[in-house]
Amino acid sequence: MSDPLSSADSRTAGSGPRAPKDPAERRNGFFVLFETHIEATARPSGKPSQEVYLEGSYLIDKARYIGGVEDMQILELLRTCEGFRTLVHSIGVSVKAEHNQGDITFLLQNWGKTDKYTSGTALRLPCPADGSELLIQLDQISGSADDDVPGKFAFEFDQAGGLAVASIIFYLNEGYAAPELSPETPVAFRSEPYHEMIPHSLLHPGNNVRLKAAIAKASRGEDVTIAYIGGSITQGAGAKPIHTECYAYQSYLGFKALFGKDGGGNVHFIKAGVGGTPSELGIIRYERDVLRDGAAKPDIVIVEFAVNDEGDETKGNCYESLCLNILSADNQPAVVLLFSVFINDWNLQERLSPVGIRYNLPMVSVKDAVTPQFKLTKAEGNVISKRQFFYDIYHPANDGHRVMADCLIHLFQQAAAAQADAEDIDLHQPPVIGNDFRNIRLLDRSSSLRNVQIEPGSFTGTDMDLQMVELDDNPSGTPEFPYNWMRPAEAGDEPFRLTLTSRSLILVYKDSGSTGFGSADVRVDGKPVLTADPHVNNWTHCNAVIVYHQETSGEHTVEITMADGDQDKCFTILGFGYC
Template structure:
């Protein structure tokens, strides 16, 4: 296998014996360009940075990173046959700190036709860490008739937490052509034009009494805790390193710099973002992940679910319930609503912002700050492009996370300048969408004794292969819902039974990409209400589903049993959310 400097043999680079005259460089486009990557621990295999390509992921990368507008070319990326028709070769380059000279392996994995994760071909090659391009000529590689679509790229490291910069370019066969990538100047963060963008983010200043109270406490040297709850953006996805470059940590630092005393040691940080999950799960895990079972009393809570709540079955009821749950705690914390945005300019601001206005909460819109100027050319005043802001179609880059942090910092500084409102928030009012889940509590193996009667049946195991998230300022992942009930292939056929008195009940079960997991039928009072399929999202992930929602509290019998054809497979009950 060749790269542009020599030959790779056994992971080492040797110089060419007789260098050829330069070949004409093929036309091509980037799907990853000068992108920060970070080694994350995996349940199987080495620490890696994974880049998923199925669905529209690869097409969107070609469109937004590579600047491809030709629909014929984009359509060819939709499957392996079209990909090989279009792409002549793949150029991969990785560079890292000169002191870290170990190669990083590049993996291209195709999803299979018969078994998605098992029958497609995989290609793995070592990449030198000095930025040299490794060239993979497609006709020289072994492919499989089972290859359906490109599944993922991965960069495999030796140690968790290692960082690098990577680029991937697709060189095209003759007959296909795309515009050459125009290299953009760095974002002018210190410019007046950038500062003007940030001012557009203040969607609603809201009642400032609680936020100013927290600011005054900080200035006086009292302990102040700022907490963040949300989805993958709050977790830090796209930021490298994830625990220090994410918007949550960066905005905490801004608050600390603005108002902390004696080096800011009195300002404390709590982060609880869980990727791919809505406020429907957030309202269940708030006491555990933010309040830490009563050991933490946050003064400010930033709530960020504007791009996650499409999956909320209640279409806003859980979001409003979560806000009320936070606002109603005894220490009266400030709640800040943060509206992030996807690459296609989508979020749920129109659905959720009326809740903020009704309760007069401070609201910050990243969408309002950046989306308008994305449409401008550099000559028209564009400050940062989508390529600079977005790591992928969902998550921000380090620059994007900085923008989000600056938007929150602008709210903090503007609030500090204003007079304090005399009256507190009015919470006792008719809900905008609903407040049925404000009293939701977590029920799991650790807490079930006081909440209901349980017969575990064949669900006697404990699953340890769980969704892991980087909490607080930790670089490592913490497992979500560790006190669970698991049915395994070797379990008996007896069902899980729960008798509980409650108004509402939400089941949280584990999604998985493993073929070892199967479906379970969920019955309430003898009636089948849902068949839970752990392959609905096909990755290790927490999935909430409402089993019932009533106006009054009644005793119910809940039964969970494997569907007959999946009795020899696994299923994990992560927990329940209940409201008495």
């Protein structure tokens, strides 16, 4: 009797062919995402998703820093949809879900010429979640004549909080070639070279009186709060999941483990990072987002604006003023200045570190720790590559957030081990940049102030579509500036009128990618001072601009009306900061 396993007729459906075909030759290509952690975030409309924006230089930078592409011809072709199709033969997408996440859909959307967000081609395809590759061949997909530039990728999940690892590779048409990606070994976080790298982050140990007081307080079992204020990196951008893998939460856990009493339940956490915003906005929202309108008194505050403050109109005045506001609190909190870094090795450390020197504050520079070794090969002593450290050109990936956390933990350990300084810092000295915005206050629709008069005019609505921020250890977004004044489309021409006595006034208004929003003219005492354009950044975002800044205080009337040609559009005043 013959062996049934040798019979072709008895093969199961899952067995392979007797003579598999030779594999097709894989085209040359480059990655724009490589084993990148993604997380489904709830959206105002549509499915929870991880979005990856491509416009401007975003896609070019991904090709350069993730794919290793240096050919300028290839990089230039990525700027437009026409060039993209000339260059790219097919797109390979692979997603490996951590758990059973249900269906995952891959979206490729082009921005349109007629209407940026709606008239371009949007391609949605179901994507396997087991790590196998979805191959999208572009010549089998009809585009639109209205396609302008590549807009975004997105991974759509059934539920918010879904986690996966994703890679996207562009396979190239004949005539184009890119360097082959060499797989990297995981970062050796426990290695001696890693532990030698971290101490380079200690830019300045600073006066340790306040930091040691907080450590001692935690060790005694008393309640201690560590707070973080900054931009998108502090918010957790690039970390997956954002609320537990971000540097802020990881360094808080480190502090709690080192100094907390009986498991660290006495150590508390406040995180108040807002993406795309400088200290010019941070100083306005500090009382609400960190102090929680007086309900919280942090013992340690980490200030992280080193890659956001290029947008600070005061060039460091608001940064120094914010530090002084924190330091002047009755409970004498410690302030730690944290300098993060972009993928091009840039930050504003040179501008902002003199504030730390003036008041002898502890300063931690992630830039100083990682950028020298970025230039080395593994054989020469590279510990973590840029591809491993960064999620995109601005934000750290999980590995990068861990490095940042370890840099802060190193500071905490050094402060605990050091001999205590004899005296506290001296705040009674001239500022190194400026302190004009100390004691600034937030004014929004919830404020009730006797010396402020507000006539909303046509700005009677409340905008609910706001920038959402994951505060503290909450994975869900909290709206920024919910107590706002919105001028609905075609609501009338009555100006918003604010009369108050102040030395300085900062307007906070909503940026938007929607064409339904238009510009507004701002006048002070009848004179035009600026036009607030909600499309400066072109995404739902909080924008702060100085309306006036004077040496002495005086009464002023501010009027805001829609700009000529935009009377049929919306505009949202999120609030004001005034001194």
